[in-house]
């Protein structure tokens with residue numbers, strides 16, 4: 001794994017994560033750490049076309065306050081097999097202390113088998129800002145106004 005100088009991310013390995021590689025950046029400039037499936041070795045998961053499944057990862061993450069973790073698909077799985085994350089990008093809140101799971105869906109036309117240790121998604125840690133919400137009577141005017149959805153042309 002390349003050296004990383006970012007914030008510290010504590011994680012806890014659950015019993016079903018025994019022996020799995022830690023999530024890791026595969027290259028020095030990777031945005032996401034690949035995360036692996038913690039399905040039982042003797043019970044791989046078959047995802048039929050059109051079906052979805054919540055796949056365990058075997059880890060609890062302690063995300064630093066002020067950050068979130070996004071669960072994103074891997075383009076190779078999407079391109080080759082039609083496998084993606086249904087709720088992409090999945091949001092892991094910094095106060096979540098449950099096992100991170102990956103909601104995979106098979107948009108391909110063949111069964112896809114998820115085996116133990118397979119790299120099923122990538123985790124991107126990103127800063128987030130919580131705003132203070134204030135209700136006002138009118139929104140400030142802008143040149144765009146309410147124009148959207150192609151208002152500036154194709």
Ligand SMILES: O=c1ccn([C@H]2C[C@H](O)[C@@H](COP(=O)(O)OP(=O)(O)OP(=O)(O)O)O2)c(=O)[nH]1
Nearest residue numbers: 071087090091092093094096099100101102103
């Ligand atoms: O792909 C995902 C998405 C979410 N989660 C976990 C972590 C997250 O902090 C929690 C809640 O996610 P989210 O806020 O998207 O779900 P919700 O439908 O709003 O549920 P809740 O009412 O529990 O917040 O579920 C995952 O493990 N994987």
